[in-house]
C-alpha cells in the first residue's frame with residue numbers, strides 16, 4: 001500500500017486534516033506500506049514557509065511520521081508541463097480560449113446536463129478531452145461506486161494559457177508519479193475525483209508512465225472520509241472549541257489521546273472499544289470499518305479520553321510532559337521546577353486522578369513549587385478562629401509524626417489522632433490544613449500532599465498561615 005497525505009499549507013492543520021493524516025498513517029503502518037507527504041503549495045500567496053513549518057510541526061507533535069517527502073508540489077511544475085505536452089501532442093487535451101461565460105452560454109443552449117466541449121484553438125487554456133462515450137466510475141472504498149456519464153461532464157480546464165497546471169491535474173499526476181495505491185481524504189474532495197480519474201486515464205493512455213511488459217495500468221483506490229460535525233450537528237468550525245492541532249496542544253492534550261480520539265471520528269473498533277493505544281489502532285484499523293455518516297467532534301469526550309491516557313502514563317513520563325508543557329506555557333521557570341525533580345514526579349502521581357489535561361496540573365498543584373496561592377475567600381472560609389485552633393493541633397501532631405518516615409500513612413495517623421481527640425469532623429481539620437499549604441480549598445489528597453511537601457515545608461507553611469496578618 002502506498003498512501004499520501006497532501007495538505008495545502010494555507011494555515012494551521014485543522015482537526016479534519018489531522019484526521020486525514022492519521023487515517024493514512026494508520027493504514028500505512030497497518031499494512032507495512034509507505035506514507036508520502038506532499039505539500040500542495042501551488043497557491044503561492046497563501047502557501048508560506050511558516051504555514052508549511054506549522055503543518056510539519058503539528059504532524060511531529062501528533063507523532064505521525066512519513067516515509068517519503070515532504071514533496072513540494074511547486075517543485076514539480078516542470079514535470080506537470082512535460083505531461084501536459086504529451087497530452088496535447090496525443091490529442092487528449094487541447095487549447096481553447098473558451099471562458100466560463102462561454103460554458104454558461106453553451107449550457108443555456110444545450111441544457112445544463114450537457115457537458116461542455118470547447119473548440120480547439122492555437123492558444124488558450126488547456127482542456128482535457130473527455131471521451132464522448134461511456135462513463136467514469138469512481139470506486140470508493142467507503143461509499144461504493146458512483147458512475148459519471150461522460151455526456152454530462154464538461155471538458156475540464158487542466159492548465160492555464162501559460163502552461164501552469166491547475167489543481168486537479170497536478171494532484172492526479174503527483175499521485176501517479178508517486179505510485180499511490182490508495183487516496184484517502186476528506187469528503188469535500190469527492191467531486192474532484194472523476195476529473196482526477198480522467199486525467200489519470202488520459203495520462204496513462206498517452207504513455208507518460210512506461211509500464212513493464214504485460215502490466216495493467218492501475219488506478220488508485222479512493223476513500224472519502226465522512227464530514228466532521230460539532231456536537232450540535234453542524235459542520236465543524238471554530239465555535240465548537242479547539243479547531244487546530246496547535247490549539248489542542250496548547251490546551252494540554254496528550255498526542256496519544258488526540259490520536260485515539262481522531263481515530264474514532266468515522267471509524268470504530270469491532271468491539272466498540274473507545275480507549276485504544278496507538279498499537280491497538282494500528283493493528284485494528286481498516287477502511288472497511290470507516291462510516292459514511294458524518295462524525296461528531298465533541299471536545300468533552302476528548303477531555304475524558306485524555307484523562308484516561310494521562311492516568312496510564314508512568315509518573316516519570318507524565319512529569320516529563322508536564323515540565324515541557326509548563327515551560328512552553330510559561331507558567332513557571334525551569335528553576336522552580338527543577339529545584340527538586342522528585343517533587344514534580346510526586347506531584348504528577350498524586351494529581352492525575354483529578355486531571356484531564358496537562359493544563360489542569362498547574363492550577364491544581366503549582367503550590368507545591370511556588371508556595372501557597374492567594375485566595376482570600378478560602379482563607380476567610382477556613383482559617384477562622386475555629387479553623388486556626390484545629391490547624392494548630394494538626395501542626396503539633398505533624399511535628400511529632402512519622403518516625404522513621406513522614407509518609408502518607410504517618411500523616412493520616414497523626415491527623416486521625418487529632419480528629420479523635422477533638423471530635424472534629426474530618427473536613428473541618430483537613431480544609432484549614434489544605435488552605436495553609438496550598439492557599440486554596442482544592443488540592444490533591446491532603447495526606448499525599450502533606451507527605452510530598454515534607455515535614456519541614458509543611459510546618460513552615462502552617463506557621464505562616466497561623467501568623468497574624
Ligand code: GLU
Pocket residue numbers: 006007008040171184185186189
Ligand atoms: N490539498 C488538499 C487539501 O488540503 C488535499 C488534496 C488531496 O488529498 O487530494 O485539502
